[in-house]
Amino acid sequence: MTDLDALQPLSPLWAGRLHLMLELMATLAFALSGVLEAARKRLDMVGVVVVAFAAAFGGGTLRDLLLDHRPFFWVQDTFFLWLVIVVCAAAMLFMRQHHLQPTERAIVWPDAIGLGLFTVIGEERALALGQPALVAVMMGVITSVFGGVLRDVLCNEVPRALADHRPYALWAFAGGWLYWALRLALPVWLCISVGVTAIAGLRLLSVWRDWRLPAWRQ
Amino acid sequence: MTDLDALQPLSPLWAGRLHLMLELMATLAFALSGVLEAARKRLDMVGVVVVAFAAAFGGGTLRDLLLDHRPFFWVQDTFFLWLVIVVCAAAMLFMRQHHLQPTERAIVWPDAIGLGLFTVIGEERALALGQPALVAVMMGVITSVFGGVLRDVLCNEVPRALADHRPYALWAFAGGWLYWALRLALPVWLCISVGVTAIAGLRLLSVWRDWRLPAWRQ
Amino acid sequence: MTDLDALQPLSPLWAGRLHLMLELMATLAFALSGVLEAARKRLDMVGVVVVAFAAAFGGGTLRDLLLDHRPFFWVQDTFFLWLVIVVCAAAMLFMRQHHLQPTERAIVWPDAIGLGLFTVIGEERALALGQPALVAVMMGVITSVFGGVLRDVLCNEVPRALADHRPYALWAFAGGWLYWALRLALPVWLCISVGVTAIAGLRLLSVWRDWRLPAWRQ
Incomplete structure (x- = not known):
């Protein structure tokens, strides 16, 4: 009880660390x-x-632009940029060596986890800046969805988030409201865990069970 | 006469209301x-x-970003966001129920009216911030055209504004200069009425009479 | 020697002129x-x-947005906007009159020169604002590459910069580091000359000799 209470106003250092991770x-x-x-x-x-850069930094950058928050997270910690460069090089070498052909299926996992994480991060930042609830939820959705949209636009495809017919941005939106409601009562670390798990889990479940949004007359 | 003079420096409250509407x-x-x-x-x-969100908020958001004007109009009045959500839901339900198949023709009307309104709004905001005439006109064009361009890019089509061969952005540009000239002499409400009517009317006329821009050698 | 030393902290007027040109x-x-x-x-x-506007102003505008640098160079000197309008009109008239059919080949030259110039300009501006080296190089790459990417996205093509298989953004990245290294020791005008020549030259050479990036398993 005291533990949770002590966590509620998360110490700046810890909040920073958790956020960064x-x-x-x-x-x-x-x-x-x-x-x-x-x-x-x-x-x-x-x-x-x-x-890879567009997918990784697009959402967060647009969010920071819209919230007028500077410096960007990747300017503050250039470490991020190096990391993505290294990851790209490693992934390319690995796939070359192992003759892996990336399938559409392979993107589902990192995509779902990123969706959950970025939604919560984006929303949390907007809430910290005192934005109203709907705007904060929107920022969460933008943070998590825009990177993927940019990725697909650059590849000259209709963004998967818009035409997948399996809920994607919808879970970010719903999860955003869930997170907002939880934040009223529960400590931050618990909200984050529940929010991320719920969003990522629902997305994976949607793909696995092939849940479909009501179609626009097929 | 005194009426018009009194309107010239539009009272802040009224200007705000008119702008919002x-x-x-x-x-x-x-x-x-x-x-x-x-x-x-x-x-x-x-x-x-x-x-729908991209088309509705894309142009105004880019304008506010470029003019460094915060908060965005949809952050200031989250009412806008709710409205668009409701409109989308209503439109979808209505079209489902009435088995309406939206044709390319159906987009022409709201598109033309939005073109006129956003051009004038965007230009007025830039003028209010003391931007030079050409920049203000450009802001009007960006406000009115970018939303549609974003909409078409997301749908993976060549933006209609760029390849329609019937004048579209051109009327926004010409109407922007007309509005600027009128603003030198006439009260705001008259400028807005004339500007919006001229731009929307010319666009509708272009579609109806099938006016064509000089083609790039067909 | 004294000459070079005197140039190192380029007089504001000259630096401004050079930058503008x-x-x-x-x-x-x-x-x-x-x-x-x-x-x-x-x-x-x-x-x-x-x-043409998107290609010409896209990169620099995104850079200024990311660096939060206002006013934009094309707001400060609206002269730029007029110039591009005039150039477009002239180019269209000229091509119409001479029945020129623009080939893919024709774009290579202005593209390569613009690549070199914008990389150096973008990086220099970021350095002037005290950004770390990697961010400055990234800003150079963004300034020079984003305009072309936007141009291709608007034309509904996979951006050439991403799928050309002949190094393009890579030279901007490498040239950015070269420029950064040179700036530690040499006067600005020399760095700029060497940087621009290196980047544009390497790009042209890549097209001419058909150098290929290691392909992603063909």
Whole structure:
């Protein structure tokens, strides 16, 4: 009880650490989804790196632009940029060596985890800046969805998030409201765990069970 | 005469109200054009909402970003966001129920009205911030055209504004200069009425009479 | 020796002039590449102008947005906007009159020169604002590559920079580091000359000798 209470106003240092770690994981997850998508479209080496960057940093950058929050997280910690470069190189070498052909299936996992993480991170940042609830939820959705949309636009495809017919952005939106409701009562670390698990889990479940959104008259 | 003079420096309250109402109408017009386009491309439910949001808020958001004007109009009045969500839901239900198949023709009307309204709004905001004439006109064009361009890019089509061969952005550009000239002499409400009518009217006329821009050697 | 030393902290006036001239040349080069691309895709007159604007101002605008640098260079000198409008009109008239069919080949030259110029300009601006080395190099790459990417996305093509298989953004990245290293020791004007020549030269050489990036398993 006292533990939870003590956590509620998370100490700045710990909040910073936790935030950084989550942002790192989500960035890696989306960078990987970018590498896989670009590889599937047979872009060249540079194209793979650029698409990975767009997928990894697009959402967070747009969020920071909209919230007028500077410096960007990747300017503050250039470490992020190096990491994505290294991950791209490693992924390319690994796939070359093991003659792996990335399938559409392979993107689902990092994509779902990144979706959950970025939604919660984006929303948390907007809430910290005192934005109203709907705007904060929107920022969460933008953070998590825009990177993937940019990735698909660069690859000249209709963004999967818009035409997949299996809920994706919808879970980010619903999960965003869940997170907002939880934040009213529960400590941050618990909200984050529940929020991320719920969003990623529901997305994976949607793909696995092939849940479909009501179609627009087929 | 005294009436017009009194209006010239429009009272802040009235100017705010008028501005809000125009922005509202233009936002709805473009949201509807987004819904119709997304439905034609058979995106899923979420895709329809996202494309509607992009069409409705894309132009104004880019303008505010470029002018460094915060908070965005949709952060200041989250009412806008709710409205678009409701409009999307209503439009989808209505079209499902009435078995309406949106045609390319159906987008022309809201598109033309939104074009006129957003051009004038965007230009007025830039002028209010003391930007030079050409920049203000450009902001008007960007506000009105970018939403549609984003909508078409998300749907993986060559933006209609760029390849329609019937003048579209051109009327926004010409109407922007007309508005600027009128503003030198006439009260705001008259400038707005004339500007919006001229731009929307010319666009509709272009479609109806099939006026063509000089082609690039066919 | 004294000469070079005197130049190192370039007098503000001269630095401003040099910067303006370079930005002008790069803007023209990219505007031309936009005109040629749009003409090849048979966009209408307005589409040609919009794509030229996107190619010419897209990279620098994104850089200024990310660095939070206002006013934009094209707001500060609206002269730029007029120039691009005039260039577009002239290019269209000229191509119409001489029955020139723009080939893919024709874009290579202005594209390569713009690549070199914009990389150096973008990086220099980021360095002037005290950004770390990697971020400055990234800003150079973004400045020079984003305009072309935007141009290709608007024309509904996979961006050439990502799928050309001949190094393009890679030279901007490598040249950015070269420029950064040179800046530690040499006067600005020399760094700029060497940097631009190296990047543009290597790009042209890549196209001419058909150097290929290691492919992603063909």
